[in-house]
Amino acid sequence: MSGIFRGKFALIAKIIFLGITTAIMALLTEHAFAQKQFVIGSFILVATLALNIVYLTKISIPFKFFLPGILFFFAFVIAPIFFTVQMSGYKYQTGNYLDKPAALEQVLILGAQPDAAGTTFDINVGKTPSNEYAILVSDITNNKYFISTKTQRTDVPKASLKFDANGVAIAAPNFTPISAIDLAKNDAYSKINYKYEGKYYIAIEGQNSGGVFRQELSYDAKTGVLTNTATGATYVDNHRGNFAKVGSPSEILNPGWRAPIWFENYSRLFSDPKIRIPLIRVFTWTFFFAGFTVLSTFGLGLLLAMALNRAMRGRRVYRSILILPYAMPSVMSILIWAGMFDSDFGAVNSILHTSVHWFQNPMLARGVVLLVNLWLGFPYFYLICSGSLQAIPNELMEAAAIDGANPRQVFRKITLPLLLQILSPLLIASFAFNFNNFNLIYLLTGGGPTQTLNGEIAGSTDILISYTYKIAFGNPNLQDFGLASAISVLIFLIVASISMYGLRRSKVMETFV
Amino acid sequence: MNKWVRENLWRHAVAIAVCIFSLFPLYLVILSSLKTTGSLQVSSFIPHEISFANYTYLFHSPKAPFLTWFRNSIVIASTVAISSVFIGAASAFAFSRLKFRGKRLGIRLLLLVQMFPAVLAISAVYVIMERVYTFAPKIGLGSQGGLILVYLGGSMGVNIWLLKGFVDSIPAELDEAAKIDGASSVQTYWLIFLPLATPVLAVVCLLSFIGTFNEFILARLFLVEMNGRTIAVGLQQFIGGQYASNWGPFAAGSILASIPIVIIFLSLQRFIVNGLTAGSVKG
CATH class of the missing domain: 2.40.430 (Periplasmic binding protein-like II)
Incomplete structure (x- = not known):
């Protein structure tokens, strides 16, 4: 057995594996450079070199272990995060999607006018x-x-x-x-x-x-001025990703390019009422939604855990049924719930003999969202609470009972505070998770109902993350990656501070700090 | 008798009430999958006739190539689960057992970056993979290969973190003994650590499988073609708000797709509950 990992066999296997990987990656590098994707190409090139150096020499033993992990982590986690932060400083949206030379080329093509006939x-x-x-x-x-x-x-x-x-x-x-x-x-x-x-x-x-x-347009590369030879109008770079007419800056030529506008996407969040007003609404609802979900799932979970916290007939059956909502793939259960609340064909209306439009009324839609999330989330806290209840020493409760406390007092003064202390990191983690519970909102209500007539894109049940997604991908005619990235960075700061607080409490960090 | 009632009645009442709540949608969806009419209209809670028309529809209609979607999901999820645990275990071993400079920084970075929710970087991932598509369509936007790569990258943080916790709990005496006997780190890893950790790795692998199987939004963005979709995207697009006509087959499909996951989950219950208290939240 041990011979496999030593000597010739291992060496040959390593060289073959490394050889194939190197060949594929070198090919990718070449293709990438051929298509002028220099950043991606360079990354693959550096990765290839790093793999060969690390596995063919003895430079660093730890790197032999985590290099592949690091490479994946950088390519698909770190790089997108950097890119998001970078995009948030750019005007990067439909109409400003190309780089400047490509945009200029397009402008010139569009500047060609057919003759009168x-x-x-x-x-x-x-x-x-x-x-x-x-x-x-x-x-x-x-x-x-x-x-x-x-x-x-x-x-x-x-x-x-x-x-x-x-x-x-x-x-x-x-x-x-x-x-x-x-x-x-x-x-x-x-x-x-x-x-x-x-x-x-x-x-x-x-x-x-x-x-x-x-x-009709002629471009002077030296001065950077575009001139319309027919009308004599001149256009210059407005430093916001477009050529704008001199003397009338609102007349711009399309398409534009992605241009750095620094913190404008961030300041728009506060200054532009079209963004600020829905954002505040979405923000409030997100906090309420996450907070209420944590409270309701924890409450129901704890109630169940208390109820089933002793040997009784049927406990195993109850337990198996109770964790079913948690065992189901959540995508499936959310879609099932969405169908149940369908106004024409849904089971809820047909059982209640009503014809309520659940997803058209803002308050009802929010209620449904909270109910469905309660269904999805309570088994988690049931499992957690039953475990934690058993960890609380019985002596404490008994001592309190001897001192004359009734069961309610024991619960309020002893059990609950202890539980909260043990579980606070998990409660915070659950808050952070629900803060970004994209699937639930997207699949259940799609963020709606939305007053589309007013040009609104934020719906009544939209949480920050689904709203961000809508800004980036919702409307094919106006995809604003710059603004979406700015909100993403904002959410990251919020979630990271919440989680950091939670982790500090859970003392996970102590091992490293 | 009176004492029993006082002490136990409320417990059963609570348990039964919540059991009804948790079974309600599941029972209805099973019921409607066995009906012939397309809707979820419930006339009675007891089925009068049982028909498998919806199930046969799934296996024959080109509008819902259920088996293809299911196979895609299985292939993608198992590739991601196995590769990510394979790659992640090595990193976790290094973080847990080896001494090197920058270890603390690495772990902190891992922790911090994990708080950046994957959905937020989605527009960046989209733009990056769009560029990859220009020179390597097989691993760019719109391909399953690209989706697998993105999943692999995204799972690194969580898996390394989770695995490190497990590795820490495996006693270090054995690999120290191996070290004294003259084994290198690489040999210790392959010969001592991996055999010891196999059960744990299997559990993380299955958890990762469930997580990937459940992923929706990246799959929705990547897999546009009907036959390339995963089961989650396929069924979501199939139902697409048309509850009237497609509900029956959808119900049947969602049950079939859920069964393997529920089985895995229930059989792993003990490990998952332990993992839960370690602070991971299932998506």
């Missing part, structure tokens, strides 16, 4: 004798034929041309047509603006058609 021509793509892309244009309406390249246009007499059945020129002297198949392989030809008249050029619209356009 929207003229299009039948064309054929080919090459000139000097191996330059060229198009053979048939202006059938005006009975004119010419070959255009990027820089010049040459009229061709009709007599020297060959035509197809539709009267479109297909062959000319000094022009080698390219087949449709070859064109499909390389689309470089379609990115060229072919010369037409004056400021107008022909842009490729398909393999056999081209339209007449004029570039």
Whole structure:
């Protein structure tokens, strides 16, 4: 047995495994750099090197143990957190999603305007004798034929041309047509603006058609000024991710790019009433929801634990049934509850013989959320409390009883304070967990009801985390990653301080501090 | 008799009342899975006729490729569970047994970062995996491979933390003895520690399996294609607010999907309860 982990076998296995991993990761690095994903590419490269160094040398024994863990941890936990913090300082939303060069390219493409008549021509793509892309244009309406390249246009007499059945020129002297198949392989030809008249050029619209356009925007890389040659208007970088018109800053060109706006996403949380008002509402509800859930689940759990805290008939059966809600996959149970409260077909209405719209009324929807979360959460505290009740020494209770305390007094003065002391870290952990109980809200109510008519996105049952998700992904027309990230950072600070407080109480930290 | 009533009646009353509360939705969902009509309309609590139409629908309708979803869930969850415990155990061993510089800092960092809820970093993960997609579609956004990688990364913190607790509880005398006999750390790990820790690793593995099986939001974001979905995403999209027409098959599907998890959970009860008091909360 021990031979497997020593000597040749282990070495060969290690080298094969390391070799395969290195090969895959090197390939990924190459692909990443080819696609200009430099940050990701560099990470994979560094990871590859680190793996090889650590496992082929004896530099560090501990690293042999936790390097893979660290790499995963950095790639998918630390990096996203850093990225979130970084995004929160940017204007990063629909319309400001690209980097600046890509956005400029798009702006220039959109700056191309078709001529007044929207003229299009039948064309054929080919090459000139000097191996330059060229198009053979048939202006059938005006009975004119010419070959255009990027820089010049040459009229061709009709007599020297060959035509197809539709009267479109297909062959000319000094022009080698390219087949449709070859064109499909390389689309470089379609990115060229072919010369037409004056400021107008022909842009490729398909393999056999081209339209007449004029570039109205011209970009001066030195000054960074965009000029509209038709109207004379000038546009400059407004340092907020867009080109804005000089003298009229509200007129911006789309698309924009992601631009650093530092703390603006944070200050918007407090200054912009459209964000502040729903945020305060959501914030209050989140605290109430988490607090009420902890109290109700702990209360019911404790009641059960007290009731079943002695040998009695049927205790095992009760226990098995009581932890069922906890054993079920929560996604399934939440969806089941959502169906039960459905207003038309749900079991609740049909049993009560009512037709209440549970999820349309804010107060009812909140009630349902709290009820369902009670169902999901009480078995946890039941299990915890039964364990802890047994840990409290009986002598304490007996002593109190001898001193003449009635059972209620024993509970209030002895059992409960002791339990709270033992369980406070878990109560705090439960608060932190429910503070971010995304699945419940998303699957049960979707955060609703929402006054969508007023353009609201925050619903009555939305908690901070589901609200954040909505800001980032809810509306395909306006995904605001910057704002969502800022709220994420805020939630992190809240949850981290709550958890730290809890951990300090549980004295877990003492081992390390 | 009077004393028995006074001391025990309320206990049974409380227990029975809460048992009804906890069974209520489960009973109804089982009931409606055995009905032929699509709705949850409950005319009586006792089924008059039992039909397996909803179950057969699940196995034959292309609208709800239940078996494919189920297989996806199992494959993803077991890959994540096994790999993350394999990777995590080594890190936990290092944190628990080896002495090195920066150990304290590492543990604190692990603890702090764990408080950043995964859902919050979701837009960042989305953007990162979108970029990965541009050069490696198989592990980028929209692929199961990418989802597994993200899960693996996300499970590291919790698993290392949980495993470290377990490792600490395994007596160190044995590996110290091995050390005296001349074994290196790596040999101690493979030959002494792993065999000792196997039962514990199995438990963490199953817990991780349950956690991944239950994960919804990342899976929802990643798995767009019908046949690539996990059971949670598949059933959620299938029901999609259309309780009227799809309720029966959904009920059947949710029961079938829950059975393995409930069995794992009940058989691990003892360990889970111990783990609970260590401060972990099941999602």
